[in-house]
Amino acid sequence: MKYEKFQAPKGVREYLPPESTAFEWVREQLISPARLAGYQLMELPVFEDTNLFSRGVGESTDVVSKEMYTFEDRGGRSITLRPEGTAGVMRAVIEANLDRGQLPVKVWYSGQYFRAERPQAGRYRQFYQVGIEAIGLDDPAIDAEVIAIADRGFKNLGLKKYSLQITSLGDAASRAAHRADLVKYFATLSLDEVTQARAALNPLRLFDDKRPEMIEAMKSAPILLDYLSKEAAENFEKVQSYLKNLGIAFEINPRMVRGLDYYTGTTFEFVHSELGAQSGIGGGGRYDGLMEILGGQPLSGIGFGLGVDRALLAAIAENTVPQSAFTSDLFIIPLGENSRSDALRIAEQLRAAKIRTEIAFGDRALKGAMKAADKSGARYVIVLGDAEISSETVELKRMTDGSTKSVKIAQLANELQRALITD
Template identity: 65%
Template structure:
């Protein structure tokens, strides 16, 4: 046996499950494409200060979960724990904010957090995200949420819900912060939690410990302290979501795990996943771009968990994607037959047909087992007599029905059988 194994908390995806993984990722990205989001590919690692400043030093992500190391040049580098800060850096660095606004970008890839691994919570995880930068419009908030909802619906998911709230803006957050800190000061909190309350009291509301949550039952809520502008923005977002047919439930106690969120904040939750029920979320971040050295432009976006969306599909008995490795499987009986079928591979694949064949000199029985395992619809069976007659046997694997087709016209015959 191999002495090597995957790092703890890092999932492997291989056939047939990898087909569903790819389908989930592509479906979520496609939902963004349909709304006009262009694709951006980001570095897997960035300057550590980008995440410390952008995500927030009081967050668990920055203080406990980042994979940070010093490179050969003595620079502090961090494997990306989330996508928004990297997108903002790219927008600023390449002047994308100097053109038409909003800048609408979508991304997909791996992210890294040194968390305690458990079901649906990995140290290397995959996300699809979007960011819409440069316009503070409640309709844009609603569009971003609707794109995420459309992606989940396109997967066939039904057992999830959208939770929504507002975290206010710069005009009402400071006053609420003081009110919340005054409330927390009266509670018997441990020293670490008390220090967190001094840096960012909203983070305390995100504490998952039952004993702390019990103390927070009567904590003041941000939605009760919104400014007139934030309240109007929130009401308009809800109105646009209704116009878009996106169902939601208000959750005034929701606090996202990143410091940059303002105003609209949301999370998609699937109860079929147990404790790690979140499958995606996001919100507006009006001060982030300026904080990272750019223009004072607003932004809104989301990050959707590909791993968790796949688990949600499995919980609902869904298998997105085609788990078949190929459409047609070649079964050569002898070297001459193998040579002829190998020659067919290029034109079939060029025509969009997924084609594989039996290698290694297998006999008919072994080769047909390979055809069945491949998930192919058809097998092309070719022997010496077939070559002499100028034909090949086209066999439908589900029914066992077999017909002879001209070897010289095999490509067109296969395309016709596949309905292409």
């Protein structure tokens, strides 16, 4: 009787050895700048009350209207697997009253997110993001710092073929004035029903329409940047000057539209040129009303989410991933049943001394075990048989040149530590 095999659910991306090493590296490079800037970890649930997202992210977004993994739990609650990170962070900050303490609240997070889309290059149903949020202060210098942290993450990866686009969605007054004129402008166009519906939900979305005739039609549409209030315009100017001073290249893209409704003010996106259709490797922006909408104080915040999967694809495309598979310092080959126990004990002691140690398991011939040691990339090898155990001495073999040296087992840790430094 043979059992049927299982497959991973559709659209999930898994990282197995040896590739997982690269994934781990990318994630670390992306988030380390945030740690260095004083952002602290927030570890949150992957599922939340469905309303948190429909209210926070916005009903008009595709993310909420057709991409959420929503189900009822055993208590009859409507639960949704998180499609993005910011709403959950806000909920936790409000719930724990972190916004009553010193501001800004600076946090980072990392984990998987879920959207029920058709899978594609760089687009998965479960994907990984790292992100940060700086909550509670509306200071353009924070905007610049947040962008700089994201940019440093990509620089850490060695990426070059990416660009930063920024714009400002202004404050409430700016958007209201613009929206009125935009709707008037749409009336002069003959839009099909679907497009009209999108425009009704969020007029800005038409700027993202990729059909040639729409791109043409939107060319003379009023631009939000021209409607910024004096204060919003000044803020945006400051952000730009800070970025210039930081030496971070950017271009202003007044037609940029983000997929989440909560964005206001400074908004940005990192785009990589070698990734095909799914080119966004990260993005974020300020969200003035989000916290209040979610039942908290009317505080502003800004943050970003960076795509770990896509950043990895970008690093692969630019060939910047280091070849750093795990290699051990010492490979122990026990010969015969008697030496197994000693091999385990010696390995344990060496690891306690931070020496990376592997053991050849199973009943392989010595030749096969040596081969395994060689392939593992181990720098030294010892064979442990009856003779070695009774003499308490092993031949420490250096794999690079095959040379050996007699070493007392008790002295192995010291000897290896010395040898590994001078090598």
